Amino acid sequence: MLQERPTTAQDPADARIELEGVTKRFLTPAGEPFTALYDVNLVVDPGQFCAIVGPTGCGKSTTLTLVSGLDRQSAGVVRVGGQPVDGIARGTSFVFQADALMPWKTVLGNVAMGPIFHGVPKKTAHIAARDWLRRVGLAGFENHHPHQLSGGMRKRVALASALINEPSILLMDEPFGALDVQTKAIMSNELLALWEQTRPSVIFVTHDLEEAIALADRVVVMTVGPGTVKDVYEIDLPRPRGAVQEIRFEPRFLELHQQIWESLRDEVERAYARMAGGSR
Numbered sequence: 001m002l003q004e005r006p007t008t009a010q011d012p013a014d015a016r017i018e019l020e021g022v023t024k025r026f027l028t029p030a031g032e033p034f035t036a037l038y039d040v041n042l043v044v045d046p047g048q049f050c051a052i053v054g055p056t057g058c059g060k061s062t063t064l065t066l067v068s069g070l071d072r073q074s075a076g077v078v079r080v081g082g083q084p085v086d087g088i089a090r091g092t093s094f095v096f097q098a099d100a101l102m103p104w105k106t107v108l109g110n111v112a113m114g115p116i117f118h119g120v121p122k123k124t125a126h127i128a129a130r131d132w133l134r135r136v137g138l139a140g141f142e143n144h145h146p147h148q149l150s151g152g153m154r155k156r157v158a159l160a161s162a163l164i165n166e167p168s169i170l171l172m173d174e175p176f177g178a179l180d181v182q183t184k185a186i187m188s189n190e191l192l193a194l195w196e197q198t199r200p201s202v203i204f205v206t207h208d209l210e211e212a213i214a215l216a217d218r219v220v221v222m223t224v225g226p227g228t229v230k231d232v233y234e235i236d237l238p239r240p241r242g243a244v245q246e247i248r249f250e251p252r253f254l255e256l257h258q259q260i261w262e263s264l265r266d267e268v269e270r271a272y273a274r275m276a277g278g279s280r
Contacts, residue, residue: 014081014091015046015168015201017067022076023226024062036062038226040076044218046168047199051212052220053264055271059227060205061097064171067203068094080169091168093161093200095175099154101146101161107133108142111160118165132160135197136190152183156190163194170200174207184208188215188244196240209264213237213256214244221263224271231263 024037037059044050052060065071066078069088080089101110111129116122133139136156146154155175162170175191176184188211195202206212212219213235221231237252247253 016079016081017044017169017201017203018042018077018079018082019063019066020077020079022063022066022073022078024059024066024071025074035226037066037073038228040228042220042229042232044201044203046201049195049202049204049215049217050220051204051206051216051218052222053206053209053212053260054222054227054230055224055268056207057225057227057271058222058267059225060222061173062227064094064173064203064205067169068092068171070094089169091165093163093165093167093170095158095162095170095172097174097177099146099158101154101157103146105145106142107138107144107146107149107157110146110157111164114161114165128164129160132164133157135194136160150183151179152187155179155187159191159194163198166198167200170195170202172202172204174205176211177207184211185243185245191215192241192244209257209261210248211244213253213260214241214247219256219260221260221267224267224274230267231260233260 019040019042022037022040023035026034026036028034040063052063054060066073067080067085067089069085078085102113105113108126108129111132112122112125115125115128130142133142136159138153138156138160141149141153146157149157158175176187179187192215204212204215216235219233219235220229222228223230233256235256237247241247
């Protein structure tokens with residue numbers, strides 16, 4: 001779990017995320033250049049929940065690594081709080097696709113690890129960790145180890161670990177992708193409830209368009225690789241959203257889904273045709 005402890009009395013503007021003309025190139029194992037992102041322009045305002053959707057290989061996860069400071073762009077500028085990103089951005093937490101929990105540590109130890117790493121006394125960190133475990137519905141599981149928990153419970157531990165430092169920016173890379181439909185719905189509701197408490201700026205990467213619309217203030221559609229921003233949709237569903245499994249049947253939700261899917265479908269079909277052509 002990537003975490004950077006925010007300072008106190010943080011200016012809300014510190015949570016503004018900007019990508020301006022961002023391009024990212026890699027070298028393939030064969031030594032050939034590969035462009036993952038090309039000329040990406042995107043702004044996430046402080047406290048905004050932004051979801052990114054697009055076909056596999058469009059650079060969604062790469063975008064998160066650039067914003068977090070885990071990697072550097074090849075061209076363009078990535079800014080957080082008006083400052084170019086140079087290393088791990090202050091006040092940032094990252095929830096990865098796979099569980100990033102330490103298997104030898106208890107649930108309590110995993111959640112308290114971030115504050116302790118940043119110098120918080122162990123007793124104080126444990127008090128805060130117990131409080132966050134209560135918030136995510138895991139009171140009583142403090143002394144369990146990750147292998148003793150279900151997938152959904154491990155994701156709750158990951159959320160508590162990410163949110164314990166009250167980050168101004170929360171980056172999430174398909175955090176619920178491996179969960180069953182019922183557990184994903186529960187975790188989506190949990191995430192919205194927790195987000196409402198502190199309102200960090202969120203970039204949430206997902207392949208699930210319904211999930212994106214149900215959670216986000218804005219949905220960004222990216223093109224098939226090299227990925228760039230194709231369309232941006234404002235999600236005008238009122239907050240608080242309520243149960244995500246219920247708002248999916250509202251007329252406005254269905255309208256938004258149809259509009260965004262028309263844009264996304266073209267990219268998904270292009271990606272499929274590209275993969276099918278490469279498999280022959």
